[in-house]
Every structure is written in C-alpha cells, then in structure tokens.
Amino acid sequence: MSFRSPFPDxxxxxxxxxxxxxxxxTDAELEIPVFIDGPSGQVTTYGQLIAHINGxxxxxxxxxxxxxxxxALHSPNVPAFGAVFHGILRAGATATTINALYTAEDIAKQLLDSGAVFLFTVSPLLPQARAGAEQAGLDASRIVVLDGAEGFASLRDLLGELAPAPRVEIDPAEHLAVLPYSSGTTGRPKGVMLTHRNLVANVSQxxxxxxxxxxxxxAVLPFFHIYGMTVLLNLALRNRSTLVTMPRFDLAEFLRITSENKCTQIFIxxxxxxxxxxHPAVDEVDLSSVELVFSGAAPLDANLGHAVEKRLGCIVRQGYGMSEMSPVxxxxxxxxxxxxxxxxGFTVPNMECKLxxxxxxxxxxxxxEGTSEPGELxxxxxxxxxxxxxxxxxxxETIMDDGFxxxxxxxxxxxxxxxxxVDRLKELIKYKGYQVPPAELEALLLTHPQIADAAVIGVIDAEGEEVPKAYVVAQQGAELTxxxxxxxxxxxxxxxxxxRAVEFIEAVPKSAAGKILRKDLRAREAEAS
Incomplete structure (x- = not known):
C-alpha cells in the first residue's frame, strides 16, 4: 500500500x-549579498552573481x-562556484560536479565517463585536476583555474571577454542540468542524470x-554534493538568502564565521x-543568532540532535534523500x-512512496495506528x-516500470x-538470522560521554558468524576499554x-558529505585478516 505526502501538491x-x-x-534584490566568503569576508551581490553567470x-x-x-566543476565551497555552476547551465550545458577530495585517478574516471569537454578547478586542487585531465585526454587549454594559475585561463579572464550569454531553448523535463556521481544502492559510481525539471521540482517541494x-x-556542506547543491545553493538562491561559504570544515573557523556573520541557519x-x-570550544563563541540546524546525508540520532538544540538554543531538524531524487x-x-x-519526517509534496x-x-x-514493520523504501x-x-x-535495477x-x-x-x-538494506548485519542496523548502534555509542565518534560494521567471528564490530574514537584523555x-x-x-568486538581508531573514515565509509573499514578488516 503506497502513501503520499500529507501536504498538498x-x-x-x-x-x-x-x-x-x-x-x-527585483531591482532591490539585486543589491542583496548572495555570497560572503567566510575566510576573507568578500561580498558578492545577486546582481554581480547574475552578471558573472551570464559572463x-x-x-x-x-x-x-x-x-x-x-x-566539469571541481571546486570546494567558494563564491565563484555559484557563478560557474549556473553559468554552465545557462549555456545549455550539463554540469558534472567533482568531489574536491578526489585523486587524479578518480577525476579521470569521471571526466571520461561523463564526456566532459571543459574542466573548472581552483589552484589548490590544480595538481590532481591537471593529472586527471591528462589521463582523460583533456587538453590543458580546456582547464580553467578559477583563482588563476600560470598557463591557464582564469575566471577573471572569462568574465573579461564580456561575451553575451547565448539564447538557448531547452525542454526542462528532458534536458540534463547536472550529472553528479553516486554509487546508488550498489556498485561503482554512476552518473545520475538530473533534468532542469528535477532541480526545479525539488526546490519547490x-x-x-x-x-x-x-x-x-x-555553507560548509559541499556544493558539489547534491545535498549542498539543492538544499543549500539553489534553495538559498530561490529565497534570496545570503550564503556564507567555507571551503572546508575546521571547527574553530566554523564557529568564528558563524558567530561573526550572525548566521541564522546551518546545514550539516x-x-x-x-x-x-x-566540543568545549562551542561555549567560547556567541551562536545566539542560530535559529536552525538542519542535518542530512546520514542518520542523526535524536539524543544528539536534542543535545545540540539545548546547547545552541535553536531547533534541529533532519531530512532524507539521495542523489537519484535530487535529493530530498x-x-x-x-x-x-x-x-x-x-x-x-514526512514525504515532501508531489511524491508517493511505499515500503x-x-x-x-x-x-x-x-x-x-502505530508504526509499520521495516521495508525497503x-x-x-x-x-x-x-x-x-x-x-x-x-x-x-533502480527505477521500476511503474516509476518507483x-x-x-x-x-x-x-x-x-x-x-x-532503519539502515541501508545492504549494510544490515545478520546475526543468527536477526537484523542489526549499524546506524542504531552508532547512535547509541555516541551517547557515551567518553566516545567522540563511532562506526559499526559486520565482521565474521571465529565461528563464521557475522557479528557487530564497533570502531571507536575516544574523547581526548578518556580512559576507555x-x-x-x-x-x-x-x-x-x-x-x-x-x-561483540571493538577497535579504537583515530578517526572514522567519512565522505565529504559526512557519510561513514564502511567500505573503508571493511577493507581495513580484510587487510588485517
């Protein structure tokens, strides 16, 4: 039996x-700051952004x-990301965003698979971007370094040409806007074909x-990830919000930038x-401006969420999605x-779901009444x-004949x-026929005052049984066995x-979007066995 959103379409x-x-x-909105560069404080207005997009x-x-x-766009969160991303779409092309943490080999694979004809990057990422482009057969003349590098075109160069934006006719329901890469439910990363209508729909929903x-x-969550692309970038632009960008997460900078810019919402x-x-450093800054902390990309434990609410005096919410759903x-x-x-929470408008x-x-x-048994969503x-x-x-294998x-x-x-x-279908641990969701155990472990972080995977014990093993990051100075x-x-x-097994580690491996990389832990287990 399917169920729809309780909200009207x-x-x-x-x-x-x-x-x-x-x-x-409107003319008045053109003067609103759209980007504030967190590290430098440099401001970009909506009017400047639109001019840069067209340029x-x-x-x-x-x-x-x-x-x-x-x-291809290979960049951390900097104000120029918005201009280039939407400039690509404004030209009628398709943007494939590349993880800023990718190696040259990863970059080459995505360039080849997507068929990218140009690559935008930034100077700190240029070594791996250039090497990846070479492996993919993309000439250096087709690499643009946003902040400039000797021998490459820069964003300033492109904007200085004052070339008019082309007149482009597209079918929003068919024309591909973005091509993020996702492993989906199984297998290697695949290009997720999202249309203009997909993006417009999800912002509207x-x-x-x-x-x-x-x-x-x-804006600390990466724009190159679909969560940051839709829920941060596009939704903020639609609402004429101001985005304060951070190229990478650093707690001290995160707290300083949030406090000094009086941010009202944080997506994490x-x-x-x-x-x-x-972290004790949170008590050393004024975060009273924060009204909302919204979590996504991985499960948020309720106790952890309520602890954030209490400490910051804000509301905490979470959502769910995946690249294949644009994502929410x-x-x-x-x-x-x-x-x-x-x-x-609830299914967003215009959607139908079933278990x-x-x-x-x-x-x-x-x-x-009550709650159903678990099923695949x-x-x-x-x-x-x-x-x-x-x-x-x-x-x-992913989209059924009826569109689900x-x-x-x-x-x-x-x-x-x-x-x-409850958890990923493929990551459920089967212990003597019983299903054990790793996320449930991870959430419980995080309630321990001496545990800073944790991840759980299934491992095979001496008797050939799959059992839950916890990888634990202890709080500094903790005496924990x-x-x-x-x-x-x-x-x-x-x-x-x-x-039934515990190993202490220095850090839990995670993606740029914050998802636990359990495959890395499994690889660690394989090397140890």
Whole structure:
C-alpha cells in the first residue's frame, strides 16, 4: 500500500533552473549579498552573481560549448562556484560536479565517463585536476583555474571577454542540468542524470517545509554534493538568502564565521552535530543568532540532535534523500516540534512512496495506528532522476516500470506518515538470522560521554558468524576499554544487537558529505585478516 505526502501538491513551473531562480528578481534584490566568503569576508551581490553567470555562459558558448555538452566543476565551497555552476547551465550545458577530495585517478574516471569537454578547478586542487585531465585526454587549454594559475585561463579572464550569454531553448523535463556521481544502492559510481525539471521540482517541494524568506546560511556542506547543491545553493538562491561559504570544515573557523556573520541557519551532516554537542570550544563563541540546524546525508540520532538544540538554543531538524531524487524525499518541517527527531519526517509534496518486503517483494501495509514493520523504501515523483548515464542495467535495477525508485534503505512509516530510516538494506548485519542496523548502534555509542565518534560494521567471528564490530574514537584523555564499550551497549540493547568486538581508531573514515565509509573499514578488516 503506497502513501503520499500529507501536504498538498505544489506547482512546479515548466522552466529551466536559471529562469526559475532569477527570472523574477527585483531591482532591490539585486543589491542583496548572495555570497560572503567566510575566510576573507568578500561580498558578492545577486546582481554581480547574475552578471558573472551570464559572463561564464557567454565565454563557454564562444568556446564552442553547446547544449548537450558536459562541463566539469571541481571546486570546494567558494563564491565563484555559484557563478560557474549556473553559468554552465545557462549555456545549455550539463554540469558534472567533482568531489574536491578526489585523486587524479578518480577525476579521470569521471571526466571520461561523463564526456566532459571543459574542466573548472581552483589552484589548490590544480595538481590532481591537471593529472586527471591528462589521463582523460583533456587538453590543458580546456582547464580553467578559477583563482588563476600560470598557463591557464582564469575566471577573471572569462568574465573579461564580456561575451553575451547565448539564447538557448531547452525542454526542462528532458534536458540534463547536472550529472553528479553516486554509487546508488550498489556498485561503482554512476552518473545520475538530473533534468532542469528535477532541480526545479525539488526546490519547490522542499521550500515551503523549510521556511520561505531570506536567511543568512552557513555553507560548509559541499556544493558539489547534491545535498549542498539543492538544499543549500539553489534553495538559498530561490529565497534570496545570503550564503556564507567555507571551503572546508575546521571547527574553530566554523564557529568564528558563524558567530561573526550572525548566521541564522546551518546545514550539516551528523559529524558536525557531534562537535556542536560535545566540543568545549562551542561555549567560547556567541551562536545566539542560530535559529536552525538542519542535518542530512546520514542518520542523526535524536539524543544528539536534542543535545545540540539545548546547547545552541535553536531547533534541529533532519531530512532524507539521495542523489537519484535530487535529493530530498522526506524532511521534518520547521514548524513540527511533535515529529520525532530520529525520524526523517514526512514525504515532501508531489511524491508517493511505499515500503516493500525485500524478501518477498510484496508491498507492506501502512498501519491504521502505530508504526509499520521495516521495508525497503520506494519513491516516485517529479524529482526522480532520468536514470544512470550509459547504464541501462543499473537504471532498470533502480527505477521500476511503474516509476518507483528503489532507495536501498530500510524504513518504517507511522499511521500519520512519519518515515524513519532503519539502515541501508545492504549494510544490515545478520546475526543468527536477526537484523542489526549499524546506524542504531552508532547512535547509541555516541551517547557515551567518553566516545567522540563511532562506526559499526559486520565482521565474521571465529565461528563464521557475522557479528557487530564497533570502531571507536575516544574523547581526548578518556580512559576507555573495549570491554567497557561492549558493556555499555549490552546494557541498552537486545541480546542479538550487542557489540561483540571493538577497535579504537583515530578517526572514522567519512565522505565529504559526512557519510561513514564502511567500505573503508571493511577493507581495513580484510587487510588485517
């Protein structure tokens, strides 16, 4: 039995993302700061941004870039990201955003797979960008270094050409706007084909639930990730908000920039929530301007969220999504204090979802009261991708004939439509036939005052049984033993969920978006065995 959003459908304009974001801008709004560079304080207004977008689009068109071409953008969060990203789209091309942490080999793979004809990067990332471009056969003349480097065109060079933006006709429902890369539910990274309509739809679906009107937003989550691209960048532009950018996370800088710029909203992943809840430096700055902390990209434990609320005197919310859904499918609205914080809230407007038993393939009923049993979450709506680039097989495995997308995540739904993510279907630990969600144990471990961070995976014990193993980062100066960790968990969970092995590590491996890289921990286990 499927369930829809409890909120009425919203209108989704039949237009490209540039016209959607900037088509109705007023003269007064052109003077509003759109970007403040966190480290330097340099300000960019909406008027300057639009001029830069059009300048980038014109320069690309003058270089032969046309609708259907792919242009790569490899950059951390800097104000120029917005101009180049939307300049690529304004030219009718497709932007493929590359993780700023990628190696040359990773960059080359994405350039080759996407067929990118140009690459924008920044000077600190130029060595790996240039090496990746060489491996992919992309000539150095097709590399633009935003902040300038000898022998390469810069953003200033492109804007100085004053080339007019081209007139481009596109079908928003079919024309690819962005091509982020995602592993999806299985396998190697794949190009996620998102149209202009997908992006317009998801901003429209989420905006009302996250509050409309301008805010001052700390932009530390990477724009190159779909979460930062939609929920930070595009949603902020639509609401005429000001984005205070940080190229990388550093706690001291994070706190300084938030305080000095009086940011009202912070979008984070759970690792930053751990710091906000536990680090003593938080008490040394004035964060009274912060009204909202919104977490995504990985599960946020309710106790951790409430600890942040109490310490900062703000509200904390979380949501759920994936690149293949542009990305948001569920979130807790700002005005709903009654929704459990360990849930991901309600399905966004214009979407239909269902839970499917992964063993039988049968749809699971929505309960008349209480909460359902866990099932794989399937979603359908105008924000669902067209498919994976050049991979019909993976597309067919992910998007069903009736348009539902398999998320690969196990979830429950309550009678009133509140969705709770249990864990990744492929990451559930099977201990003697019982399902053990790693995320549940990780959330519990983080409640221990002497644990700074933790991750859990399934490992094979001496008897050939898969058991939960915790990788633990202890707080500085903590005197903590493996036995103490296991006893702490055992007192609070069912017997089959006990942690049965513990290893202390310096840091939990995580992606730029804050997701635990359990594959790296599994590789560590394989090397040790």
């Amino acid at each position: 919203v209108d989704i304009p039949d237009t490209g993302i540039y016209d959607f974001l900037f088509g109705s801008i 980038v689009a014109g320069a690309l068109a003058a270089r032969g870039v046309k609708p259907g071409d792919v242009v 989420a905006s009302g639930l996250l509050g409309e009107g301008p805010q001052r937003i700390l 992943a759970p690792p930053i929530a751990v710091a906000l809840a536990k 499918s569920q979130l807790i609205p700002l005005d709903r204090d009654d929704v459990p914080l360990d849930s991901v 499917v038993d992964p063993a039988s393939g049968d749809e699971m009923p929505v309960p008349e 399937w979603c359908k709506g105008p924000n669902i991708m067209k498919g994976y680039l050049g991979n019909a097989e993976a597309t067919a 997308l398999r998320t690969g995540d196990m979830a429950t739904v309550s009678a009133d439509g509140v969705v709770t993510i 493996a036995d103490a960790v296991m006893e702490f968990v055992a007192e609070k969970v069912s017997p089959h969920k006990k942690v």
